Amino acid sequence: MEVFPQFIHRLRQTFGKRSFALWLLASHDRQFRLLHAEGERTGGPIPSAASHVEDERYRWEEQADVALLRLFFPEAGQAVVVASGSICAPSPDSLEILWLTFRLFLAEEMIRTKNDEWSKLLQGIRSISSKLDIDSIIREIIGNALAVIPAADAGLLHLYDPAIDRLVPKATVGFHDRVFQYFKLRIGESIAGKVYQDGHARIYRSHPETKKAMMDISEENYRFLNDAKELRDLNGLLCVPISIESERIGVLVLHQFHQDKVFTDYDLSVLQGFADQTSIALHNAKLYADARTKHxxxxxxxxxxxxxxxxxxxxxxxxxxxxxxxxxxxxxxxxxxxxxxxxxxxxxxxxxxxxxxxxxxxxxxxxxxxxxxxxxxxxxxxxxxxxxxxxxxxxxxxxxxxxxxxxxxxxxxxxxxxxxxxxxxxxxQSLSSIMYKRAHDLFLGVVESKGQELQERAQVLGLKQNSLSLVVFAYFSRCHDLSILEANIHRLVTKWKWEFSSSHILVYGFHNHVTLLAQPKSPSEIKEIMARLQAASEEWEHGGDASLSIGVGGIYTGIDRIGKSFEEAKKAAHYLLNRGRFGVARYGDLGVNRLILNQSQEEIDAFVRDVFGPLWEGQEKHQELEHTLLTYMECSQSPQQTARELHIHVNTLYQRLRKIEELLLLDLRQPEDILKVQLACHLRRES
Structure with missing residues (x-):
């Protein structure tokens, strides 16, 4: 289904017969580009980008002679519709529909781009298998890379020649052929030499950045390369290593001279895929040369x-x-x-x-x-x-x-x-990420809605009106590699879909957390859910590449209280996270800790120091008094039980308590002082 014509149709309905132009600033664009113009307006001046707050979807602006509708998509960029004349602002529902429709268009574009990439990758695999001319295979791979990376318009493949200990050009696209004759890089020279030397891919997005990275290139090599393509126009560069198993054999470089795009980290990962294809092609060529009889x-x-x-x-x-x-x-x-x-x-x-x-x-x-x-x-x-x-x-x-x-x-x-x-x-995995975002929006729609709107959105998710509902919020920490984080989220979502198949209504991952909405049917099922959550947290901690802090909200009847369980689950998870813990915490079991959910660990430590500080001065002298105070509080301020626990006479206990009151400047008979000491002892045990 083509969404873009529907979006234009809705714009016509919104702006009537007025002229308008649609501009898009995608994540890889340096500036807005015109997607559509209608009426007398042919596009007009290129608009400027606007900053936006988190969770802001759209914004209506009115200027002297134009009205602007800005649409924000944090991961995909932003769009702006510029319409001539004075126009009444559309209703929130109309703006929401426009935002959702354009978002569907962006999703279609992303899927279309992914399909093009997969097609080119498969085309490269087919070339590797079906052709024997290694030069044509490499040229085709470079051409495919240029086709799927929009910011690049030239490519160069260097291979290491052990006979002269230099990197030499093997294939080019967009360069003059004279670069083959004399251009030879030392190991560690310029960008390509460094990538070959350490095996780390590099990305440069501007002319000054690229020029600085090439400062150590020899005058002779600079002249040869500049003759093949004027380097003053070089606005960006991607360079990745080519390896066969653990042995590096060369580098693949894409250049940007004229494209009005910006290289992205994703472009670098795609280029690495083409470099891997190149290594396979070169390896296959060597095998074919060594074994021609294996036709x-x-x-x-x-x-x-x-x-x-x-x-x-x-x-x-x-x-x-x-x-x-x-x-x-x-x-x-x-x-x-x-x-x-x-x-x-x-x-x-x-x-x-x-x-x-x-x-x-x-x-x-x-x-x-x-x-x-x-x-x-x-x-x-x-x-x-x-x-x-x-x-x-x-x-x-x-x-x-x-x-x-x-x-x-x-x-x-x-x-x-x-x-x-x-x-x-x-x-x-890529398709799952798109579905997770959709599930996230659906769930937040239920949490934030009321009345009839809540009923309709709950029906979409298949929620039962008066059933018990439980929300689980699992937060990943100690996982700094985004690709590993994404894989962990996908694995946990799949695991919970299977384990909670009888009770889960919705489970999805978003950013660095996983949300589970369940409607358990019995107390035994709730107990089983808690056991499986604890096992999941221990599994990830044992794995070593991430920690999992899981918060569990309250169990409530009615769909209108799902939001309450969700907020409680988040608070319980952040309680664990703020204290550097993994495991499972039920909001209802936090007790007095609910009062300090929003306090940082630094503030809690400062409060404990304020209370216990005098006992910590001269540690050997007051260590016995500190132990006495902690035991006294654990025994609910019972002198007889405390004396038995400490194996001392009760009169000795009274003497120690008076000394503690003198040092801490408090009266253990005053309720306010008792509460202060009890809270400090509790926080000390919790930290």
Missing amino acids: DDLVKRNEIHESLKQLFLQNKGTESIIRALERMTAEPVIFADWLEQRYFPEDCHFPLTWEELSLLLGQKRNPVKVTLSSQGAGDQAFLLYPLGNGQVFLGCLLICVTDGELSEHQRVTIEQGSAVLTLDLVKK
Whole structure:
């Protein structure tokens, strides 16, 4: 469905016969670009960007002779509609519909862009398998990279030549061919030399930034490169390493000379994907040169790729891909999906636990051979092929090795299958992120609505009017890599969808937290939910790459109290987070801690120091008095019980209490002083 014509139609309804122009400033744009103009207005001057507060969706502005409707999309940019003449501001409902319609248009554009990227990636894989001319393959890969990265308009591939210890151009797009003749970079020279040296990709978004990074290039190399393309017009640059396994063999560079776009970090990750394709192409060329007689194997490789690609393009699903791999290898093949904690085929027996799998492959990207022993079956060898997207572990393929090693045909089949499965997993994860945002908006709509609007939105989610409702808010911390955070959220959402299938109404991830809305049917089900939440927190803490602080709101009857449970769940989670703890906290169990939810740990520590400070001066002298005071409060100020706990006479206790009152300047018979000391003791135990 094309949303853009619908959006223009709604603008016509809003502005009547007045002229208007629609501008967009996307995340990769340097300035607004004109999407549509109607009437006498042909676009007019380029508007300026406007700052906006968090959660602001739209803004209506009226100026001397024009009216402006600004639409804000934090992750995708902002749009502005400029209309001529004086116009009455549309109703909030009309503005909301316009905002939602344009957001759908942006989502369509993003999906269309993703499909183009996947098409180019698959086209590159097909070229790798179907062509023998390495130069044409590399040129095609660079061309595909330029096609899907809008800010780039030229590309250059350097390969390391060990004979002269230099990086030399191998293929170019957008440069004069004379760059091949003399341009040779030392290791560590300029941007390409540094990327080859340390293996870290680099991004530059402006001419001064790029020029500064190239300051150490030799005069001779600068002259050769400038002759091929004038560097004064260089406005940005992406550079990524090309590696075969752990060995770097070159770098791939994209340049921006004339495009009015801005390079993004996502462009850098996409270019790394094309660089990986290039490394595969170069590696395949070497294999072909070393084994020309294996023509039949190469033909078979193409058939394998085509078969797997068709399964992927036709959305046949993971199960179909695994069955195809089993037929092609003539061996049992199992896929372990780490994010969703599922096995394919579903009826298989996987010989390793999820914990063992994480320990074996969590940080590896190369195949691992393991030998497992079982009673009655003896030793059995397996090869584990890990699947990953950057630092994110996605899962692995397991194949039984009957004769100790895989044949060339089996190895190629598994590698092709790994690539297709990785693309499929990344695609599903991207689509899940879009769905999570939609679920987040739906849930907030229920939380913030009242009356008839609440009834309608609750009906969309399938909420039962007078059922018990419970909200869980899980917050990830100690997870600084965004890609790993996104994978953790996806894995937790999938896990909870399965574990709470009988009671969950909605579960989604957003930013760094996961929200669960459940309607349990019995007290036993509530108890089971709490146990599973505790197990989830311990699992992530044990994994080591993140901590999970889970807050649980109250259990209330009626959809109008879901918002209350949600706020309580957030407060309970932030209570744990502010104290650097993981685990599960129920808001109803916080007790007196509810009074200090909004206090920072620094403020709490300062209060405790103010009370106990005099006892901490001269630690050896007053340590006994501090222990006495803590025990006295734990025994509910009972002198006899406190004396028994301390193994002292009650008169000795009274002497110590008088000394404590003198040091702390308080009277333990005054309710206000008692409350102050009780709170300080409680906070000391909590910290």
